C-alpha cells in the first residue's frame with residue numbers, strides 16, 4: 001500500500017499544494033506565486049500576502065488533486081507548514097489543513113518550513129544516508145545544520161544579522177535592479193568582473209560557522225554612494241559580480257570548514273538561494289577538491305513549494321507523530337522547537 | 345439536516361448547529377484570543393456532544409466580517425474548506441448584522457459598531473425589529489468603515505432612537521452621547537454586542553434554503569478596507585494620473 005500525503009505551504013508569498021507518494025515521488029506540485037503583486041511594493045507585504053492566500057488556497061489544492069488524478073478521498077494525511085513564516089500567511093494554510101483533516105477524518109501533520117527545504121533533496125533520484133550536513137540559504141535563513149536523522153537536527157552555525165537572500169534583495173534595491181534580488185544579481189554577475197570591487201568577507205574568526213552579511217551589504221551601499229557623489233559611472237554587472245563573489249566565498253569556505261570539523265562528507269543545499277548558479281558551480285568545485293559530496297534540489301524545488309512539505313511529513317507519518325486540531329501558526333518555529341514538539 | 349455556523353471575526357468565538365426550524369445548540373466564548381487554535385477543537389467537541397459527525401453536516405454558514413483581518417480569515421478559510429471538503433453548500437452573513445440581532449428593540453434602530461481605530465468604526469444601522477425576515481435586509485446605513493462623526497450625522501438616522509452595540513459603541517460611548525444625547529441607548533446586557541452563531545444560523549439557514557450560496561473557490565472575507573499598502577499604492581497611482 002502506498003501513502004499519499006497532501007502538502008500545503010503558505011508561509012510567505014507562494015500558495016502551494018502538492019501530492020507526494022511514499023515521501024519521495026511528486027505526483028503534483030502546484031505553486032501560485034504572488035511575486036508580481038509584491039514586486040510593486042518592493043517586498044512582501046504580510047497583509048496582502050495573507051489575503052491572496054485566502055483567494056488561492058482552495059483552487060491550488062483542487063488543482064494538485066486533479067493533476068495527481070486523485071480525489072480528496074484518496075489522501076492518507078494532510079501536512080502543512082506551521083512555521084516559521086508570516087503569521088497571517090501561515091494561518092491560512094493551517095486553517096485549511098485542519099479542516100480537511102477534520103472533515104475527512106485523516107491525520108494532520110505539522111511541518112517546519114526549513115525541514116521542508118532540506119527534504120526537497122529527498123525528491124530527487126539521488127539517495128543519501130544520514131548523517132549529512134545541510135546548508136540552508138534563503139530569504140529568511142542562513143544556517144549550517146547537522147542532520148543526524150530526519151528528526152534530529154543540530155545547528156552548527158547561523159546568521160547573526162541578515163539572511164543571505166535578504167542581503168541579495170537589499171543590495172539589488174540599492175543598485176535599483178528590481179525584486180527579487182537573488183536571480184537578477186546571479187544573472188548580472190555572470191557578465192561582471194568579480195574583482196572590480198574588493199568587498200569584505202565576514203569570517204568572524206577562522207573555523208567559526210556563523211554568518212554575517214550586514215557589513216557586506218553596507219559596504220556595497222557605501223561604495224555606490226561614493227561613486228555617485230564623484231559622478232563616476234557604475235558598472236552594475238561588476239557590482240553584482242563582486243558582491244556575489246564575497247557572499248559565495250563565505251558560504252563555500254564555511255561549508256568546507258563544517259565538513260572538516262564534523263568529518264561528515266555529505267552536504268545538501270536547501271532554500272531559495274540554492275537556485276543560484278554561481279553557488280552551485282563553486283560548491284561543486286569545492287566538493288571535488290575537498291572530497292565531499294554535494295547535492296542540490298532540482299531548481300523547481302528550491303523556492304517555497306508544498307512537495308517539500310509533504311516529503312518532510314513522511315517520517316512523521318511513519319512514526320505516527322500527528323498534530324492535533326489545536327495546531328497553531330508559529331512565526332518563529334525553529335527546527336529544534338519543531339523536533340521537541342513532535343517528540344512529545 | 346444540521347448546518348454548522350461559525351464566527352471568529354471579532355472577540356467572540358461562536359459556533360452553532362441547527363437549521364431554519366431549530367437550533368440544536370450554540371457554544372461561544374467572548375474572549376479575544378487564539379481563535380486559530382481554539383476553533384477546530386471547539387467544533388470537534390461540540391459536534392461530539394451533539395452526536396453529529398462532520399459527514400452529517402448539510403451546510404456551512406460563516407460570519408464573513410468585518411472585524412479583525414486575521415479573525416475573519418480564520419473563520420472564512422475554515423468555513424470554505426469545510427464546505428469544499430464535505431461538498432456541502434456555503435453561505436456568508438455579515439458579522440455586523442449578527443451583532444445587530446443581539447439587540448432588536450421595538451422602536452429602535454440598531455447600530456452595531458466595531459472599533460476600526462483612528463476614531464473610525466465598522467458600522468451599519470438596521471431596523472432589526474421591523475424586519476421579520478432577515479433575507480434581503482436593507483440596512484438604513486450601509487456597512488462601511490465610517491468616521492464616527494459622519495456616521496452619527498447621517499440623515500437617515502435623524503429623529504430616530506438608536507441602540508448601539510459592539511466594542512466601538514463602548515469605546516465611543518461618551519462621544520456618541522455628547523453628539524446625539526437622549527436618542528442614544530446602549531445595550532448593556534451580557535448577551536449583546538457579540539456576533540453570535542445562533543443569529544448567523546437564523547439568517548444563513550434561510551439563505552441556504554433559498555439557494556443564496558457561495559462558491560468556496562471565490563468566497564472571501566468582507567474586510568471593508570484595502571490593506572494599508574494597497575491603499576497607499578492606489579493613492580500614489582491616482583496622484584500620478586492627476587499630475
Ligand SMILES: [Zn+2]
Pocket residue numbers: 113117138271272303304
Ligand atoms: Zn522558504
